[in-house]
Amino acid sequence: MLTVVALVILFAVAAWVGLAGRVVVPADRVGIVSRRYGRTHPDSAFKHVTPTGTRGVDARTLLPGGVHWLTPVVHSVEFVPRVHVPTGMIGVVHAFEGRPRTDRRTLGHHVECDHFQDGQAFLLGGGEQGVQVTTLAGGQSYYVNTRLFRVEIRPRTFVPPGTIGLVHAKEGAVRPPDQRFGRHVECCDFQDGQAFLSGGGEQGRQLGILSGGAYYDINPELFEVITVDNVAASREGLTDAHLQEIAIADGYTGVVVTLDGAEPHTDATDAVAPAVWGHRGFRLPWVFLANGGQQGIQEETLSGGAAYALNPWFVRVIPVPTRMLILMWHDKPESDTYDADLGRITVNVQGFDLAVTLSQTLRIPRGVAPSLVSQFSGTSTSGLGGLMDDPAPLRRFVTRVLGVSVTGYFAEVTSTHSVVEFLGSYQDIRRELAERLTHALENWGVEALGTSLGSFTPKDPSLLGSLKEKFIEEMRDENLRLGPRDARLDDLIDVYRSRAEARRATLELTTEARLLGRDDTALIRMVRELSDFEVPDHIRTGDIADYVRALPMTTVQDLLTRIRELHRDRGIAPAPRRSLPPGISGSDPPGGVWQAAGGASSVTLHARDVWSSTSHCHVRLTLLDDFPTPETTVRLLLRVIPGPDHPWAAPQGDRPRLLLVAVPLTPATLEPATALLHPSPQGAHGVEFTFTAHHPGVHVARFTVVLEHTGTVLQQVETELEILDSGHPGDLAAPHAPPLRGR
Template sequence: MIYIVVLALTLGAVVTGLAYWRGRIVVPEGHVGIITRRWGPKDDTFDRVALGDTKGVQARTLRPGQVAWLKPYLYSVDFVARTHVPRDMIGVVTAREGARKPARAKIARRVECDHFQDGRAFLRNGGEEGLQIATLEGDASYLINTALFDVRLVPATYVPPGTLGLVTAKLGKIRPAVRPFGRHVECDDFQDGQEFLDQGGEQGRQLAVLGGGASYDIHPDLFDVITVDNVAASTDDLTAAHLQEIAIPMGYTGVVVTLDGAEPAGETKIGPPVAGHGSFRMPWVFLENDGVRGVQQTTLRENSVLALNPWFVRVVLIPTRVIILEWKEKSADERRNFDARLDRITVTVQGYRIHVEVSQSVQILEKAAPVLVSKFGGTGRSALGGLVDDPLPIQRFVDNVLGDTVAAYFAGIAAAGTVEDFISGYHDTRTNLSDKVAQALKGWDVQALESNLGRFEAEDPALNERFKETADAQIRQGTLAAVTASLEDETRIAEARAHADVLGAALEFRAHVEALGAENVTMIKAIEAVAQMKWPQVIGGDITAMAQTLPPAVLHELLTRFREMRDEQAIGREEPRREITDVTFGRANENP
């Protein structure tokens, strides 16, 4: 009997041990344990995944490294690899189980469930079946119950540096037909889809853009994003050029034309300044503050670099640097020049056809740029904006204002004068033309800087010879005037140097007199003069003999020199010797 009891206990222990080891679960690293209950009551709420401990796949999971014991006859566990979302990718989640979405809802609301790693929290908190609005960030791994959630990997939205991304919302409220854009809502650059919907985001084009040089975790089933990488597939005529940041070069200003806004009132052609929109980078502020559609008074300064929505603004470049306009024959390569419509001037004087080349330098002030765009327009017929380097507004301005002014001026000269007047009045023609141009530009805030007449060319060769003779004569006159002026300058320099030499000698003599006395200076001068004379090798006797020996010319020179030194000594003792010093140093006469 005892033997039977011991045997039974032993068998029981063995069975118990075997059952324990069969029910012991250890989840490997990098895996998730998905539990299935083999039999039992069914869940009344969820058919495919059980929230409570009922028959079927369980919402709860076993984590890696976790040791658990489950009744082996009641539960089974499958190990699946954890879900990894690589860098620059996002995970789009679809729930296989959950509450039904509201009518017309196409995407499930976000619920707290630890990034879909807590299936029971997802179901308890009202998680909805189907496509989820929340996504999984890249460069991370998640312990996802793959029986409850399906994860689809899609690339994150990348906008290259120096470009921008345009956004269109697929879901949201229906915007009014009178507005081309959905109302702006703050939603972390469209990365928070739930916030977008909660704040009343509307379907369609969005006013905000995505800045370049960044990646965005944007739900592809909620938003479409157009970048330079996929713009070729867009259907609204966008190009990669439209998606570039707008850079205003040095020497230019950017005139802004808004494609949306309030209707201009009355005769208003240029929209007044609107505060707070950050140089049109926040168009929703511009619209909220009743910004007017069309050409704006506020311009974009040179060297500005801005990410502007090409669905909202067009920027026309207008030069503010000095530009030179030329009335001459143009080549095909010059058709985009600002003076492309200006041909050389042709007038008829007394039956002679004469061609004249003219050049005019001008500078457009920044405040004039919006007026020129408003008055003379451009080629922008497209509904799209972006940067427009269009010379047409300036070409039209130059042609209609300057072209007509210059043509009318020369026509008047030709009608009122003769060929001789036309040839000889070159200087007056240029001066009068400069005045006419300045007067024509005065009301446009455009500065006329310099007017120049080029060569005259007649269709008659004989008249061209007369032009040449006149030009040669003017060159000779100019050369003669230059030579005469040079000689006059040299004469004045020589006179100044001579005057300086005289003053220097007088000052030196005065200094000697004041230091040594007039008589001693006279004696020194006499000795110097005698020393410079040519003397015979031997002279004997007294001064009379010396005088008899000297040649008459030398004797005369010696006597003359003595008389001069005597006069200088007398001058040195007289008051007028101060006049040299007084004049030289600007001092008033003083008593000795």
């Protein structure tokens, strides 16, 4: 009976223990286990939270998703919500338990503990009390033992686009007193705090910056980040302008002044530090310093048309224009332009105040800009950097170089010139002043593109009358002094011109008489005089030459005979008359004959003689192609056929060479212009011409036959061709002899 009771009691106790010790952790919760009874942990660092199953809060937690068995009464379980870090936030972790920190550090070093979800690994791995260097990323939930860790939610660090973020380290080694910045350590843009501390990161200002347009998981307990959102609360003297990206406009170059670096060499004659490569336009200042970069104005400049994310604690940038600049010396309101100190120029000549405007165009090469800034900026390497859009350096250059040059030049000129001389030497003054300014600019390596000097005007308008009277008086004296000399020079020039004209005319006349004979020379000059006569308007171009060509040849011959007789009366010997070839008379021939060939039938058409020297030879023209149209080339065959009684008709006769001259009298092309042939009674010898009309209508062609060895014109004929648009057969020449026209 007792055994049964004992078994029942034992079973009841076991059932109670099983039911009371069963633990199920709800979702989104974490179970924190505490042990009420038992021994304490021998390590005094674990007084409240222990890594093992000793009395106190267990560092290990119970996770949802299963059944856990614990001893009733001995253990108790507390369910707490899991830790959620929202998106855009980070979790800064504080450890309640762990080992004390050493080396005067305020942050506990990193321990691998599954993002603080494995408390046992944290404690046994040497985790330290206090704020942890490692943070929890946002957008996630963590099963953290809240009796061991406290998680504080902080916003992520955001740097707006177009700006930068400056970093000030609160923890790390103490930097040497001669260094302005903490040692640079690669730490994933300050998001890996443990890498920063383990790599020897130092407190204070950091060389690295945060680029704009990005979020960063940076531990605010380790780093202070200065952005445009919190710059007003900083104690660094920074403003929004210092945290903007440095934009260099087109047509400018950025002269860089580094605020840190090696001291310049004491024996250096150039105040510009030499270039150092590898720092990507001063974006990597630690590379610049590691390669021996010197502080001060740098030889390397920043190109225009780009933006640069630079540390204003490290560099200062001064924009200098490299485009064309026009500087004006004239009255202007107060401004911050480069020529603000240049006013209208006033010069005093013999008591007269004359005002003048001046402009100088120049261009500063990119490589010269650092030297100009070095000499005229007075820039120090203390204070803050960033973009310093200050025109003062170039304004000083303009005033001290160009302004002084202009003032000095006019002081020299006015002391040696009278008013009249001064005003009369305007071109020389403009040229000398341009040379003076060009030389001054070249001494600084600046390109001078042009100098423009305005006119001189009296500042007091009442002085215009006095100035005019003085000018007239001085000019009168000057004219009286130079007048006789100029008159003698004019007379002498006329004498020499007359002599030269006489020599030229004599030489020309002598040469013509020697080559052509006295008689022909006189005839040519008479005809030349006739060519200047006025003629009726209906004669083409209106000169005597066209008028003579319009006359019949017999009339022209009579005119020439009368001219010869006129000159014979004046003592000019006539030239011997050339005889015509045997068998050729001077009577008019009946005319040439046209024959149209090449079609189904042929039509013989007459061409009229304009004039001829023989009636015993005939000119025969044959059309070799049908239906001429505009811009279409047709062929013409010309033959000279002597009559049966002509000496040239004999089989063994001596046939001279004849020169044929072809001229179109209407808008057309007739080629060749000249040709040679032998007369032939059988027509075996002939010359082929090509005729191309340029528009429809009646066209006229003239052919002249000349005896080659004497130049005697034997015969001249003209013919008409009617050119149609359609290309159908038409009259190729007039079937009758029309009235004579032309020559």
